[in-house]
Amino acid sequence: MNRRTLVGGAVALTAGLALAGCADSSADKASDKPELKVAGAFMPVPAMDDMASGFFTVTNKGAADKLTSVTSSIAEHVTLHSTKNNAMKEQKSFDVPENGELDFARGGNHVMFEALKHKPKQGDKVAVTLHFEKSDPVEIEVPVKAATYNPKSGKHASH
CATH class of the missing domain: 1.20.5 (Single alpha-helices involved in coiled-coils or other helix-helix interfaces)
Known part of the structure; x- marks a missing residue:
């Protein structure tokens, strides 16, 4: 028993x-879904009338995703670029790692706004939409900063 x-x-x-x-x-x-947040976005005042660059960090606290495109009403075309060994190369997409970050910073990955409809001025905010493979689009307002602006965070300074 x-x-x-x-x-x-x-x-x-x-x-x-x-x-x-x-x-x-x-x-x-x-947790099998990406959990994305975008922070630190900025656009330096463009040096040219028809082209600008943009920077930001995508933080992911979930499953991996992929940034597939960026759109904005300020430009005819918005393209994704990487910079390696001082050479800029257009990319079709960027991986957003699981529980990691995708960093767009001076001297590295960045977004190019091409064929600007008007040249933004310091203090303006540019509406931008980030499109992902799995996640819903993320809309952000990108502040236009001085041409020499560089964030003080160690992360952006080290990339």
Whole structure:
């Protein structure tokens, strides 16, 4: 009888753990989605009338995603670029790592606003929409800063 009670208890414990595992897997599903936030956005006052650059950081506290494009009513075309070894190259997309960051900073990744409809001035805010593979589009207002502006955060300074 004692052995039967032990076996019954073990079966009950195993079933309880299995059910708990099911409950946990549904909780894990929520983290299977990207959780994106965009911060630190800025556009230096453009040196030319028809072209500008933009910078920001996408922070992801969830599953991986991909930035596929950027749009803005201020420009005919907005393109994604990387810079490696002082060479700028257009990119079709950028990975947003799981629980990581995608950084667009001077001397590195950046957005190019081409064929500007008007040249923004310092103090203006430019409406920009970031489009992702999995996540809904993210709309941000990008402040136009002095041409020499560079964020003081160590992250942007080190990239």
